[in-house]
Amino acid sequence: MIKLSLPVTEEDVRKLKTGDEVYLDGNLVTGRDRVHERVVADKIMPEVSLKNGAVFHAGPIVRGDEATGFETLAIGPTTSMRMEKLEADFIRETGVRIIIGKGGMGPSTAAACKKYGAVHLMFAGGAAVLAASKVALTYGVKWADLGMPEAMWLMKVKNFGPLIVTVDASGENLFEKNKALFAAAKEAALKKYL
């Protein structure tokens, strides 16, 4: 088990290997499809710096408003692969080092992780209350015009995990490897039972 505090250093991130179990402390932001599009396609940079930070592929249920304060009720990860087309550019543009989501990511993200020193971590999909229990504070929202799931929520997390490294900064990719294993196992099973 590895504990990391945000913001992280390139050195912290380069030490991680696929399969490692990680717990995070510190500030992160949420960002899914529309946040990625805004940064990469529309070339609008977020007001908060993501340099050496973490982006969580998640669309939470949040209660409250700016005046009374926010509370994150549920925040499970969404499928990271949806961001595959834009993630490499997102890493380059923002300097983000930790990407958190559901499942794994593809070759383009893995190449960017290697080049810029970043990793992808998975959290159990659907375990939204467990993840929310690790959010110590939801201290703001940017791009609220995108709607609750798609907006960029600003959060402080404590002991956020278990997070499993699926892509490390050497470009190793756990889910790509698994994909080949699952496909081979499927063929073997079809042959065995049919």
Added chain:
Amino acid sequence: MDGLKENFINKVASFIDYLSKHLPDDAVARLKEMSEAESVPRAKVMYECMLRNLRLADETDRPVCQDTGLIQFFVKVGTRFKLIDSLEECLKEAVCRAYLSAPLRPNAVEYPSEKNTLTDVGEGVPYIEYELIPGSDKLDMTIYLAGGGAALPGKAAVFPPGAGFEAVARFVADAMVEKGVNACPPLVVGIGIAGCMATAAKLAKRAALREIPSSNPRSEIAEQEKVLEKILDETAIGPQGAGGSASVMAVNMECACHHPSSLGVAVQFGCWAHRRGRIVFDGGLNAEVLSHGGFKS
């Protein structure tokens, strides 16, 4: 009538609210069983997260998953059910109320403007499927919170009938390995066989909503369900697609006769957070919840 209606809407709304925060008893039992049987360490960690999440959702009265889905009603309604004429209106209103009380995530998005309706109600949403029970005054309703992730790998196709079970098995296994990994396994797999794509898809959904465990009443179909379960488990996708010794909570098939020249096949997946509930109203509109022992109205 207005008092009856109001009471009915509130009961349905409070059940939807509860449903977003609790899995049905059969799904919880199945997940516990799979967790205990699992031997791969990383898979065990994933099951622990999932089961802990269910406990926390109950303790803190929060939705199990942030994706509270699009709400779907599978309704068996007696032709003499008191509120039959206003059923759709009542169900829509119940969704609006549950959306505020739970709260549910606003998930109804208009096409192609991509505008969120912000009520979880909109064109065709909630989805309501009706079956009529002639002469009855009862309402038997299965409600499902259909998340986006588990909808993504769904697939339908039409094969020449000669392709048979082999084509069906390959079709389902391919869909599961290609995209099921991201649909929050262990998965509930519903398969429909019928004359065309649309009828097969409808049956696939019904199959995915069957009780766990259950078998098709026809023994030759039940046999195919078992074979498919073995095949899908042996893909070793495991919980959360991170690898494991079992991958499915259930594999259910529902069949209709097909045309001599076409075999429609559809597969519908459900994530582990299987928010499916069943509520029955009698002629006096008294409700009984059959899926969740812990529900108090």
